[in-house]
Amino acid sequence: MERRKIVQWTTGKVGKMALRAIFDDPRLELVGVFAHSADKVGVDAGAICGRPDCGVRATDDVEALVALSPDTVIYTPFMADLEHLVRLLASGSDVISTNLLNNLGGVEGEVRERLEAACAQGGSSLYITGINPGWLDTLAATATAICRRVDSVMVTESVSVAHYESVETWLAVGMSLPEATAEVLQSARVALISFRDSVVRIAEALEFELDEVEFLVEYATAAEDINLGWFRIAKGSHAALRGGWDGKVDGRTVVRQRVIWYMTRALNEGWEIDEHNYLVDVDGEPGIALRVAVTVPQDWSHLEHAIVTALPAVSAVFEVNAAPPGILGLRGAGLVAAPAGIWQGAERQADRS
Template identity: 55%
Template sequence: MERLRVIQWTTGKVGKLSLRAVLDDPRLDLVGVYAWSPDKAGVDAGTLCGRPPCGVTATDDVDALVALGADTVVYTPFMADLDHVLRLLESGTDVVSTNLFFDVGGIEGETRERLEAACARGSSSLYITGVSPGWINTMVVAMTGVCRDVRKISILEAADCSVYESAETWLAMGISLTGTTPKVVETARLWMKPAYEAVQRMALALEYTLDDVEFSLDYATAAQTVDLGYMRIEKGTNAAVRVGWEGRIDGRTVIEMKFAWYLTKHLNESWEFTDDQYHVVIDGEPGVDTRMRFIPPDSWGNHEWDTMTALPAVNAVFNVKAARPGILHLADVGLPCAPAGRWLAAQR
């Protein structure tokens, strides 16, 4: 199999884990690393992610990285830099992104047009993935393959998010704030735009033409003050959120993607949460009712959970390389999977 030349773009919470995965994958050659933080420039990539030195040093020189002519960039920054992505795509480098582009309004309107034009000029591809949105949507669309009738698909996610140390994310989602003001709703709606786009991608794969996609948002409040270290949630402020989108046709919901996230279970409201991260229901013939639970090893710390965001991107790079140019959808990429046989052979 042809080896692909890969650049890792940033080495934060997710990027550190995808960088490890690139170094560990015998099908991939790491040729460059973009350093967002000045103190990381000049540091060996292995050192940045807890692997032995590999001879590739991180740099903040975008021109030098573009000039490498890599096959693929694994793009993992917290905030998107649209100019960087456009330059990479125009140069002919595929971009597989765990960044969901919410800070530039999502993949629509002028942003979509500019990205599609860059892909056309470079004959390159852009694919956005992660665990959710991303991997779970691919899995659920594939599960409909056993059905001869599908009336509704529900993806219901539940998660203890107290270990996700990103105060910026939770403030944007209204956590630790009071009530549901129009500003809170609008900010949460913007941050949940990637899930809206995921519903649209599922609809495209299933050949649905949605009439509209409706947003919903609800909060539960803290029954006691909670100090998580990285943020403090005062008693009576928002401490859990239920949020999501429903895609409808003729007034009937055909796809729903909803999330129940909590930072403490000590709530004033009687919300219940399961230990299953996903509950998937396909109302069809036959019906499908599936629960999924991730079981981490004892060695995992809080940030290791980001593995499930990083690996769908790294494992998709060959599928993306084989796909058409442009912004890719679920059907374009198929079912990326782990190179388990290669891992086994490398361990022998």
Template identity: 55%
Template sequence: MTGARPEEPMNKLRVIQWTTGKVGKLSLRGVLDDPRLELVGVYAYSADKAGTDAGALCGRPDTGLLATSDIDALVALDADTVFYNPFMADLDHVVRLLDSGLDVISTNLFLNVGGIQGATREALAAACERGNSSLYITGINPGWINTMVTAMTAVCRDIQRVSISESADVSVYESAETWQALGFSLAEATPEVIEMAKLWLSTFRDSVQRMAVALDYELDDLEFFIEHQTASEDVDLGWLSLRKDTIAALRGGWNGKVHGKAVVQTNVAWYLTEKLNGNWEFDDDHYHVVIEGEPEVHTRIRFVPPESWGNHEWDTMTAMPAVSAALDVAAAPAGILTLKDVGLPCAPAGTWLTQRRSAESRVPAADPIR
């Protein structure tokens, strides 16, 4: 519920986790780990998850709180915030949550209901007004990097263009259907494949639009671009086989233009193997940011996961920007929020440190060896 930021640690934000899929279960872990938040409800999309303890749904010890599919019961909890992480958005659900006064922080971009524009935006904005509530979308990917890059422009006295380049070995995402839809393993990229890739990469279009709003650009055009490269030999990934000369990598993205000139750009380089025809090279850093201006800014970001992470643990970096933004969203005005409205959310690192030290001090010392 939109209002003042809690001033004391005891004034925890009461939150609901909405779904516990690939991203949702990692969001749920983040909620349980954040001392500023109190989990009061979990929405179960699947009937088989209803009645299951929240801890069991995210690989943690039991919490005593059971998931439910009863939306009435969840709305009645008098919570403050919902972390909304479904694969497909349900506009009626979100309107109802906002109407009830709940802030909604979403990793979902509402693309299946037209995106945050037109009639969808009007319905969400009206619900925010009726409920005096806020909707903030952090996005699936690239999400977090948008906030960082727009903040980095503050050191510049002039800017010509802002670009974000993502490079990733996507073979860690074991979903043959996903990559085949984008043309991987096919002999060529048909018009239908390119249209599907354009849809999948619309998350990066959203990235351009959100940065443009924060940087006060009024875009005239959003230009999509894409190219594919083929494998130089047969490659067996275990879950997908790529024959020689079939598609094994793509480069694509969006140019946000003003008066015909690209001023904001996001692009990706995704590959299932580096054994490619041609001379494509990939960056070991996950993000390469270039701000062309005075001064020019170059930044590289590489994420280094712990050895304990499985492939889908990478979704932590989708879930956590939403969890970390909860108090900033609570302090922001009602409505559909922009990057400027929310600012720079961060993790409660100092509180975590204090908790660890407190836990260590409670561990009894070992008996001396006699």
């Protein structure tokens, strides 16, 4: 079995889950880890992600990692670094990123030019899988293959966020606040900017040339006082939001992305909230309605929910390695799927030994 040499770039929540996935795939060999935090430098990668020591220690030495000549770098930092990306791609390593490069202004203009030049120099590829629900973009685009007419595609994430204990996150999008001021709306726009990429990527895959991508958000208010232990919402304050982006052609929305996040279903506005986590609706001939419920074990920790972001990146290694050099869109990486048979074969091998 031909193995691929992998470097994991940063070890936050998503990075830890990516490390575990790399360990679990016998086709992949972890050769290096980049540590953003100084306290992780020198720590064994196994210990970082809750696995047995593996002999690979994290480092903040970029050139030492480049010298390892990894086939692929799984890139999961909170903030993207253009110089790091250019160096990795120019050295010949493919980069699969969960980060959308929003802090760099996205993959546009001079950023795109530098990344494309680095790919050309190294004969490498950059593929961005995105954050949750980035994996749903491919599903939405693929679903349209049975259509002879597509008027619009809508992707929705509908989920209770009452378990996500991050006061800063929810204040940033306007939760628990009494009204949607201009400042609140701007803060929500910034917080939801990552979901804009979903619209652009689907539109590109369907060969829509967008004229504009418009942001929209609205709120529903709590019908009663809410006390989650870690977060309080007074009756009449924001307890749910519905927001996202509309990609338009000639003033008509052709790709729409929405998140519906709610702390409670007891809302004054009486919103009907679908119990499914992810929805794909295609208005066309024929029309399509996909309802995707992600069911997780009850003993999953909060950390393990990052699997939804990490695994699409790790599972794409071989497809990206086989793709032509350059910045890849949804079509560029081909069909990315879990190597389930290989995992099972590895488990059987371990049982026999």
